Amino acid sequence: MAPKFGTSGLRGLVVELTDACVSDHVNAFAASCDLGETLWIGEDLRPSSPDIATMVETAALAAGLNVVRTGPIPTPALALSALKARAGAIMITGSHIPADRNGLKFYTLAGEITKADEARIVAALGQPATAVRRGGRALAEEPGATYVSRYVAAYAGALAGQRIGVYAHSSVGRDLLSEILQGCGAQVLDLGRSHIFIPVDTEAVSAETRAALAGWAAEHGLDAIVSTDGDADRPLLTDQAGRVVPGDVLGQITCAALGAETVVTPISSNSAVTEKGFVRVIRTRIGSPYVIAGMEEAGGRVCGYEANGGFLLGFEAAGPSGTIAPLVTRDAVLPLLAVLAQAGPGGVSALVEAEPARFTATDRLQELPEAAMRALVAELASSKAARSDFLGQLGAVEAGCDLADGVRMTTTDSRIFHVRPSGNAPELRLYVEADTRERLTDALMAGLALLQRRLQCGAGKALA
Template sequence: MAPKFGTSGLRGLVVELTPALVADHVRAFAAACDHGGVLCLGQDLRPSSPRIAGDIIAAARAEGLRVIDCGALPTPALALAAQRAGAGAIMVTGSHIPADRNGLKFYSRAGEITKADEAAISAALGRAPGTAEGALEQDPRAAARFVARYVSACGAGALAGRRIGLYAHSAVGRDDLQAMLEGLGAEVIELGRSAAFIPVDTEAVDPDTRAQIAAWVIEHGLDALVSTDGDSDRPLLADETGTLVPGDILGQITAQALAAEAVVTPISSNSGVSRKSFARVLTTRIGSPYVIAGMAELGGKVVGYEANGGFLLGFDADGPSGVITALPTRDCMLPLIMTLIAAGDGAVSARVAQEPPVVTVADRVQEVPQEASQPFVARLSADAQARAAFLGRLGASEAACDLTDGIRMRLADGRIVHVRPSGNAPELRLYVEADDRDKAEALLRSGLAELRSALLG
């Protein structure tokens, strides 16, 4: 995976994220984006992250930036720290991708970088190294302030009596999530802590992990189990039966709990949101920059979320015990907490069952280079006969298609098949929607098999 830069940041194999390449992107960011002369820095728990963080510190200080090192903490906690400091930020993380890869995620003072920022950074690459020596400070309380944000707004007894499992694995926010849940009154049982980095994709949890989660829920008599991806901006929630709750359902529930009036979400999200009572629902291309742009377009009491569960709060919302200030960057903590609170004294599954009866499932074909996946999707997008042949092998036919992002095919019986190459990893995503789980899972299995056959032989 050759290093690639975009609005998701810089991503690539660790061996190719050299000090020179990292420094070049830091200098370009310093020259092109509004950071107020200050840079907050965070990192996840990958073995390579401390080295890359050191490269960033050296390059940023040489550009004269005052660097505030926040250490290992969730990406949204870093965003909150930067917002508080009126600073830019860089998070060292590869999110959910394997440990042999890593990346840098950039924030200007306005928040996550935009497509315009991306173009400006790309144009500023190749600058000569600076000769200044900016200050270096530590902020060891950034994660604790993030925890306090939710405990104070939701109340110390909000989850009293709840027995919650925490799949800790190697998530950078595992201890913060435990502190948050305990601060809200829950009993927390930690499970599966790992010293080695485990790439957990909350949008496509592998069968073995699903089975382990279900076993833990039953073994420990849990009301729910929670987890996050590596940099803790995407949530994972299993109900009292061990069944995973899709991230977009968490988004729908959280938006309602916060009394949002407008919702922005990518085209891949559960379409049941349009059946709820929100004044306006806007669908976008996949990726938080597009969601953020949509939120800016709508304004007011607006929220955004993605199919992976990352939730973006665009207004100061009333929590059960206080105000939750706007934080328009992908956050995993808010949808976990608000869904658990929304369940009240009842089962999480009962609250989920109140949502419109639309089931979405997703998975991916891994180790497919973009040089193969992008032409494949382009061919499906441009050729109705190619789509007919692909769907015919699934025993289906097309009623309509949407090219907002990848190719989203609505079938004659109302089901949906959505194929899209990842923008930052060597994988091809498949999203499926149906009116019940059995139909959705069956279509997902057959669709994945067909994609593997077409791309991997």
Template sequence: MAPKFGTSGLRGLVTELTEELVADHLRAFLAACDPGTGLYVGRDLRPSSPEIAASVARAAGSAGISVTDCGAVPTPALALAAMGAGAAAVMVTGSHIPADRNGLKFYTPAGEITKAEEAAILAALGTPAGAGGPGPATDSSAGPAYVARYVSAFGPQALAGQRIGLYAHSAVGRDLMAEIFAGLGAEVIELGRSESFIPVDTEAVDPATRQQLVDWASEYRLDAVVSADGDGDRPLLADETGRVVPGDVLGQITAAELGAETVVTPVSSNTGAEVSGRFARVIRTRIGSPFVIAGMGQAPGRTVGYEANGGFLLGFDAAGPAGPLPRLMTRDALLPLIAPLAAAKAAGGLAARVAQEPARFTAADRLQETPTELSRALLGRLSDAVERADFLAALGLSELAVDITDGLRMTLADGRILHLRPSGNAPEFRVYAEAETPEAAADLLARGLAHVRSAVDAGPAFPGRREA
């Protein structure tokens, strides 16, 4: 995969993320965006991340920018520290994609870069290097400040009596998560720690991991299992039975617990926010946090944003049960873990709290190593109503409505939803399903994914095509 700069920053194969390429994008970022008081740099636990972070620091230093090395920290912890200091930030991470890939996430002092800033950075590529400057300073306070944010807002008894399994794997925030949940009163049992990088996609949890969560919940008599993706901006939460709670359901619950008035979420999230009637307005966007942030900027009052992957953005200064919870305009994994678990105490358990939400459930998966041109070719064919009808007929389905805000989102005659979309930052084709039960969503996803795989493999003569 050739390196690509887009919604999630710069991503590509490690072998192609050369010092020159990294430096070019870093100089372009500094030329296009005001870095404020300097640049904070963080990284995940991939083997390639320390050297790429060093490349970022060298390039910033050569541009005369003051650099602060925060070490291995979650993305939201880095963003919180940088914004608090009035500084820009770069997180070295490939998020949930495999370890042979990596990337850079860019933050201005105001938060994640916008689509307009993305365009300006691309236009500034080729900015010449400067004469050089001092080496980076180190600062280890980002992690402790992130811990204090949640312990002070929710209090030391928020999760008292709960037995929480922490699926540590190779998440950069695993030790901070253990500290936070213990600080909230939970008994924490660490599980599955790995010194090798494991690409955990919280939006498409593989069957083996799902079974492992079920086994852990039973073996250790857990109230829940918590985890996050590699850089800590997407949550993973399983209930007392080990069943994964979808990220958009976590978003709905968290928004409600915080008293949000407006919810901003992509078209890939389930329709429970609208069905619940709890929010004054629900704004739908394209997929990606920059689009969610743009939507939040247009909404008044107590506004939050979340994605189907569970990443949660707090757009107002909220009040936690024990103290203030300041706004944080970047995806965060901890708030949509803590708020539902705190609410679960009064509901009689996490599964019971989830059951209070509207019966709209999503499931998602992806075809990996699918060239983007093949994915786009399939969507191009399906833009034709006859082709689309044939595609659905092969699954025994028919269409009620279509939304092309981002990819192809088909509302079916039975009220279920099938959404097809090429990934914007990896050679993957994503498939989303929504239905009235988790089982129905999983069944629709499995059938839809298999049919998409056949269609991609078949090319123009995809299964179900009606011959003239």
């Protein structure tokens, strides 16, 4: 399958991200979007990323753009520095998906591209470059330092006395994250560093990773463990027992801590956000471009977040030691600091327990045939009988259905089963919500098993 735009940027198999494909997308981006005269290029730690970054650089120079190569850098750090420099940017990353895939994230002078920008890029594909001059290589201030100072200025000393583990794995932001935590007063312990790329999905943390996190927390007497995905724009946080805090719970706590009045979040996020007293809660389709569009429309003291924990700040907020400027692209560090800074004697677990009693979890079935996966979702979307059959085998009855993004089924016993194909990989995601952790775990396991059997049967056949 050729590379295509998903929920956030272009994604595809590495072998399909050829020089011709990459050059075509860079030319289309330069021709259809406002980038100024300079393009910043960053990359994650996948083995393929440096070569793809060189492809982007070559195409950008030929298109008449000046180029700043940052090397390995978190996506939000690249976005922050490019915005400050009034430049466009491209991040080479496949985010949380396996290393055999990679992608490009695009930033204009206004920030992360919108769906309208995406449409313009696609429409411009295949057009020859029309540059009147060749660009040159440019120098710029070190983006890592800008990124670190953004958080330390606002949270200096806020984590004093806390002992924090950093699950480093292969995240491009691992060293800068440790530097930020230390700058905010924490004692930091490096954990699980890897020289081989590990696709950490903060929205669907594996059982093996959860076990490792719990073991590290107990062994080292930690107050919390933090981490991010591969390009460091999605956070992972555990409490003092090593239990993972869901990303949407991080988001709703952070919005309250920063004094947001309007919250924008996809329909896959925990519905408890509507019980927290915000002036307005706007639900969107899944993907940061949809969240950004909702934030732009709302204006004012607005924040956005996704179920993966990625956080978007739409106004100048106050931290414990200073202000923090808006950054309307996914950010992993701010929700980590905001929650850790709020933790009192009861630690992170006490903060989480104080939230409204709605619980969410998600997992996915991987490496699925695209046609079978989409046929299943289409059948559930178009047939109430199919949904009734599906829910009936989970001991549930449909009370409502939302088709805004996939199939989100609400049941009469207040559970939610949301089935949706991934926009980034051949995966089928299941989002589940319930009013107790026990019902949540049972529902997620049963729902995944049922989807697996359904795919094996094939769309149009009775559920086994």
